[in-house]
Amino acid sequence: MAYSDKVVDHYNNPRNVGSLDKSASEVGTGLVGAPECGDVMRLQIRVNPETQVIEEAKFKTFGCGSAIASSSLATEWVKGKTVAEALEIKNTDIVKELALPPVKIHCSVLAEDAIRAAISDWKKKNGVAETEAVAAQ
Amino acid sequence: MNDGTMSNGTINPVVPEGVTLPIYMDNHATSPMDPRVLEAMLPYFSGKFGNAASRNHSFGWEAEQAVEQAREQIARLIGATAKEIIFTSGATESNNLAIKGIAEMYRERGNHIITQVTEHKAVLDTCKRLEKYGYRVTYLPVKADGLIDLDDLRRAIDDKTILVTIMSANNEIGVLQPVAEIGKICHEKGVIFHTDAVQAVGKVPVDVQAMNIDVLSLTAHKIYGPKGVGALYVRRRNPRVQIAAQIDGGGHERGMRSGTLNVPGIVGLGKACEIAMQEMATEAERLRAMRDHLRARMEAELDYVEVNGSWEHRLPGNLNMSFIYVEGESLLMGINDVAVSSGSACTSATLEPSYVLKALGLGDDVAHSSIRFGLGRFNTMAECDYVADKVIGIVKKLRELSPLYEMVKEGIDLSKIEWAAH
Numbered sequence: 001m002a003y004s005d006k007v008v009d010h011y012n013n014p015r016n017v018g019s020l021d022k023s024a025s026e027v028g029t030g031l032v033g034a035p036e037c038g039d040v041m042r043l044q045i046r047v048n049p050e051t052q053v054i055e056e057a058k059f060k061t062f063g064c065g066s067a068i069a070s071s072s073l074a075t076e077w078v079k080g081k082t083v084a085e086a087l088e089i090k091n092t093d094i095v096k097e098l099a100l101p102p103v104k105i106h107c108s109v110l111a112e113d114a115i116r117a118a119i120s121d122w123k124k125k126n127g128v129a130e131t132e133a134v135a136a137q
Numbered sequence: 138m139n140d141g142t143m144s145n146g147t148i149n150p151v152v153p154e155g156v157t158l159p160i161y162m163d164n165h166a167t168s169p170m171d172p173r174v175l176e177a178m179l180p181y182f183s184g185k186f187g188n189a190a191s192r193n194h195s196f197g198w199e200a201e202q203a204v205e206q207a208r209e210q211i212a213r214l215i216g217a218t219a220k221e222i223i224f225t226s227g228a229t230e231s232n233n234l235a236i237k238g239i240a241e242m243y244r245e246r247g248n249h250i251i252t253q254v255t256e257h258k259a260v261l262d263t264c265k266r267l268e269k270y271g272y273r274v275t276y277l278p279v280k281a282d283g284l285i286d287l288d289d290l291r292r293a294i295d296d297k298t299i300l301v302t303i304m305s306a307n308n309e310i311g312v313l314q315p316v317a318e319i320g321k322i323c324h325e326k327g328v329i330f331h332t333d334a335v336q337a338v339g340k341v342p343v344d345v346q347a348m349n350i351d352v353l354s355l356t357a358h359k360i361y362g363p364k365g366v367g368a369l370y371v372r373r374r375n376p377r378v379q380i381a382a383q384i385d386g387g388g389h390e391r392g393m394r395s396g397t398l399n400v401p402g403i404v405g406l407g408k409a410c411e412i413a414m415q416e417m418a419t420e421a422e423r424l425r426a427m428r429d430h431l432r433a434r435m436e437a438e439l440d441y442v443e444v445n446g447s448w449e450h451r452l453p454g455n456l457n458m459s460f461i462y463v464e465g466e467s468l469l470m471g472i473n474d475v476a477v478s479s480g481s482a483c484t485s486a487t488l489e490p491s492y493v494l495k496a497l498g499l500g501d502d503v504a505h506s507s508i509r510f511g512l513g514r515f516n517t518m519a520e521c522d523y524v525a526d527k528v529i530g531i532v533k534k535l536r537e538l539s540p541l542y543e544m545v546k547e548g549i550d551l552s553k554i555e556w557a558a559h
Contacts, residue, residue, distance in 0.1 A: 031554075035502035
């Protein structure tokens with residue numbers, strides 16, 4: 001299978017690889033996928049409590065090149081956005097940006113899930129109701 | 138490329154002298170043609186173009202003579218006689234012809250066929266089709282090492298069993314089934330024994346007499362011959378095996394396989410067998426040394442690596458390893474100047490990893506992490522060193538990216554985590 005140049009670039013030079021302290025109150029962690037499915041993504045965000053802006057994002061992914069690229073791109077995109085804005089990122093945007101073929105669409109879905117899971121974790125920690133973010137949209 | 142450093146995020150070990158990229162190390166899929174085989178074939182594409190079935194002129198005789206010589210060369214390699222060799226288009230056809238042809242011919246004697254779960258799809262899907270036509274098929278399990286349990290086989294044979302079809306060597310993990318013991322059991326019980334020996338012939342000794350093999354499939358392109366030509370050995374005595382033709386036509390190949398013979402291909406298959414016969418022993422030793430070196434280097438520098446399948450009962454050129462906590466396709470992507478293959482599902486349209494690895498009882502995560510290295514005649518020790526450098530570099534890099542590796546290193550038990558399967 002031929003990979004798009006953007007997938008190859010993210011695979012060779014993944015952005016924002018690493019870990020944040022998951023016990024910190026301003027950090028949200030999303031762990032999605034399963035080893036037996038061949039994809040596990042962990043996406044972490046550090047949110048400014050005043051502005052709700054995602055100031056830092058880190059990821060680690062076990063998965064194919066497209067899964068690595070999708071999560072790497074996701075960290076780039078959420079950085080600098082508010083939590084509400086980050087929730088607007090759709091998997092189809094990732095598919096488009098990385099030119100993913102149909103068999104790799106699940107990688108983009110997983111990346112979207114990872115963003116949502118990280119935000120949801122952060123909200124839980126900070127007592128922000130799920131509905132509030134929806135209202136903010 | 139050759140500076141031995143990381144540039145542009147890729148891992149580029151120094152390319153040893155004499156090594157040209159890309160490196161082909163996927164010889165279970167197909168093998169490059171030996172120049173000696175090509176040379177033997179060339180005259181039969183042009184000047185010596187006759188139809189081997191033309192009995193009335195020298196063009197036909199010339200072609201026929203070449204075909205009969207090839208039959209001898211093939212027979213000699215497997216301990217058969219020339220008359221027992223039937224030419225086909227390849228091993229898929231040989232397997233289809235053997236299984237369907239025997240099922241049809243012996244239908245009145247019984248309707249039960251025994252095979253095992255890690256067979257090639259050419260055998261499994263043929264058996265599945267026969268189930269639709271009222272045949273009963275037993276799929277024997279394999280042990281963790283990939284071998285069948287002979288007691289399972291003994292128990293599975295009943296008075297309706299007409300055929301046992303068990304491969305000689307597996308195409309993914311290279312494990313060698315106990316063919317001689319299987320043949321003995323089959324002959325004691327009066328059941329025909331067919332073996333798909335595509336990966337074994339020319340690599341390890343195969344003797345249809347000593348091993349009590351009745352029907353055997355082989356193909357040229359796995360033994361440095363051309364694609365599109367194969368053969369089926371069909372025993373003529375003790376017992377005489379009969380096969381119902383699956384292709385109707387001019388009655389070629391003793392009525393078992395009609396169709397004008399592919400003379401250049403057959404000449405190539407014959408030559409490939411002749412070379413294998415002469416060089417198999419030394420070649421096996423060389424391949425084993427290279428393969429062991431490759432394994433040792435990777436094991437010395439990487440943790441959490443596992444060999445899949447029996448190490449003892451294995452083709453000399455096969456190494457199937459799992460690099461746990463790294464997904465196979467992403468590993469292949471990083472070693473794109475080395476041609477190997479992965480048991481990961483991501484290379485296919487389904488999300489299921491290799492059924493062969495799963496049959497060994499491996500978790501899907503281990504199967505997803507597997508790479509098959511298939512060493513062959515034209516690989517060198519220098520290539521193995523390059524491949525080892527490259528794999529070690531990429532696995533280390535991908536493990537830096539792997540949340541699973543980090544969790545395991547922190548002492549987290551991954552089996553205790555509730556994963557959201559997707």
